[in-house]
Amino acid sequence: MxxxxxxxxxxxxxxxxxxxxxxxxxxxxxxxxxxxxxxxxxxxxxxxxxxxxxxxxxxxxxxxxxxxxxxxxxxxxxxxxGSELESDLAKTFEVFDLDGDGFITSQDLESVLKRLGFWDQTHAKDCRTMIRFYDTNFDGRLDFQEFKTMMLLTKA
Structure with missing residues (x-):
């Protein structure tokens, strides 16, 4: 600029x-x-x-x-x-993308929440619902752009 x-x-x-x-x-x-x-x-x-x-x-x-x-x-x-935020979001995405395939599934989300101690069986439906809500291309998982949208919308 x-x-x-x-x-x-x-x-x-x-x-x-x-x-x-x-x-x-x-x-x-x-x-x-x-x-x-x-x-x-x-x-x-x-x-x-x-x-x-x-x-x-x-x-x-x-x-x-x-x-x-x-x-x-x-x-x-x-x-x-803005670039710091993008970098932070990319690092956070990597935490949830357990297999490094560039996507977060409800299973990935569940695994990370278990490791952090925020998991019980009642959250299973919540993870699937959250993934479906932000999954704009309906492939059952979040790519980085979908994850970024989710994070930015939930911060507001």
Whole structure:
């Protein structure tokens, strides 16, 4: 994403970057200048029109530039949390996928619950019901996407 390759920068760092990017020295960074900066940092996925839509201006003063940077930094933090969540879900999925075939069956679920001490015979029907409820392709087991949906919906 934008500025993804940059670590968090201080206002002083950003002021120096702003001054270097402001090639004509008019105190404003045009969308073309901003786009050049994004390309230099490996973030060339936006057209000038997309940038204009994003910042809603033809050029940015320093305070606008700071706001833009902070917005993008916050967005990247959210993406990082999202990838951490994905990684955590994958690890959890592996715990329940006992035979490593990429699926969780009601038997897998029962086995793990027994190991954790959360199992008694009344839960057998619950495991089958839960698998059926989230099994969107009706194959009798959960793949990772179905498991992810189940975990994200039950967290809400």
């Amino acid at each position: 934008l500025f993804a390759n940059m670590c968090l920068l201080t206002a002083t760092d950003l002021k120096r970057i702003f001054e270097k990017v402001d090639v004509n020295g008019d105190g404003l960074v045009s969308l073309e200048e901003l786009n050049r900066l994004l390309q230099m940092t490996g973030n060339s996925q936006y057209s000038i029109e997309e940038l204009e839509s994003l910042v809603e201006k033809k050029s940015l003063g320093f305070s606008d530039f700071l706001f833009f940077y902070n917005s993008i930094s916050e967005q990247n933090k959210g993406e990082s949390k």
